[in-house]
Amino acid sequence: MTLEFTKYQGLGNDFILIDNRQNPEPMITPSQAEQLCDRNFGIGADGVIFALPPTEPDTDYTMRIYNSDASEPEMCGNGIRCLARFLVDLGVPTRSSATGTGEYRIQTLAGVMTLTLKSDGQVRVDMGLPRLLSSEIPTTLCPPEEKAVNVPLSVAGKTWDVTCVSMGNPHCITFVEDVDAVDLAGIGPQFENHPAFPKRTNTEFIQVMGRSHLKMRVWERGAGATLACGTGACATLVAGVLTGRCDRQATIELPGGPLHIEWSESDGRLYMTGPAERVFSGRI
Numbered sequence: 001m002t003l004e005f006t007k008y009q010g011l012g013n014d015f016i017l018i019d020n021r022q023n024p025e026p027m028i029t030p031s032q033a034e035q036l037c038d039r040n041f042g043i044g045a046d047g048v049i050f051a052l053p054p055t056e057p058d059t060d061y062t063m064r065i066y067n068s069d070a071s072e073p074e075m076c077g078n079g080i081r082c083l084a085r086f087l088v089d090l091g092v093p094t095r096s097s098a099t100g101t102g103e104y105r106i107q108t109l110a111g112v113m114t115l116t117l118k119s120d121g122q123v124r125v126d127m128g129l130p131r132l133l134s135s136e137i138p139t140t141l142c143p144p145e146e147k148a149v150n151v152p153l154s155v156a157g158k159t160w161d162v163t164c165v166s167m168g169n170p171h172c173i174t175f176v177e178d179v180d181a182v183d184l185a186g187i188g189p190q191f192e193n194h195p196a197f198p199k200r201t202n203t204e205f206i207q208v209m210g211r212s213h214l215k216m217r218v219w220e221r222g223a224g225a226t227l228a229c230g231t232g233a234c235a236t237l238v239a240g241v242l243t244g245r246c247d248r249q250a251t252i253e254l255p256g257g258p259l260h261i262e263w264s265e266s267d268g269r270l271y272m273t274g275p276a277e278r279v280f281s282g283r284i
């Protein structure tokens with residue numbers, strides 16, 4: 001089998017993009033995706049993203065993604081910005097927004113996202129509403145109809161105060177004094193596979209630098225330590241606001257670079273703005 005692909009990255013969170021517009025099912029299996037993501041024996045990536053035909057009214061395409069461990073998450077913030085750039089590079093015309101900028105409407109397992117192509121090359125994504133009930137995360141840290149905000153979680157012999165937010169996919173956020181001192185590879189997997197998270201979890205370790213500046217390191221479910229996580233940055237801003245640590249707009253500083261996140265007071269939705277770049281194309 002020969003597969004055409006293009007590699008993209010959003011703040012160093014990197015993906016293999018596949019033009020799957022002729023078929024509603026991904027043209028490779030999760031285990032083939034895992035092989036392609038291998039950084040020694042494959043192309044190397046944090047995940048594989050498929051541009052699939054639309055199945056919902058008023059959408060342009062459908063996005064699905066496999067993590068580098070072959071699991072399928074509901075959503076990916078950096079990945080959907082890469083998908084916007086991929087569609088532009090494929091020559092797919094955009095819709096025109098009220099402000100005259102180009103837009104795509106993309107269906108995901110977490111709902112429909114609107115992507116706006118900005119004139120400076122960045123992509124702004126309407127990431128939708130955060131979900132806060134324990135049943136929606138999901139987590140057993142609180143009763144199903146309660147929010148897990150600043151609740152204790154025991155990991156690696158220490159009690160961490162955590163806040164849980166779903167952006168379609170699960171996030172567990174904890175604020176620390178010094179984010180560079182966190183042993184990500186040591187404790188990340190223990191958060192990810194903690195029995196309190198029946199669907200596993202992404203985990204964000206956050207240092208507050210100011211009310212509009214948070215520094216983040218992430219351990220991703222199914223991908224490990226990555227250089228950036230868009231859904232994680234959105235979930236982090238929500239956790240920061242809910243615990244009184246930050247304003248509703250902030251720069252989230254990630255190892256791969258900054259993301260701008262806004263939690264709109266008027267519509268309650270999260271808006272993420274950041275870059276996405278093509279790295280290379282190939283055939284495997």
Ligand SMILES: N[C@@H](CCC[C@H](N)C(=O)O)C(=O)O
Nearest residue numbers: 073076077078169229230231
């Ligand atoms: N890097 C992504 C999130 C990808 C999915 C995640 N690993 C999960 O399993 O939920 C982002 O930018 O949001």
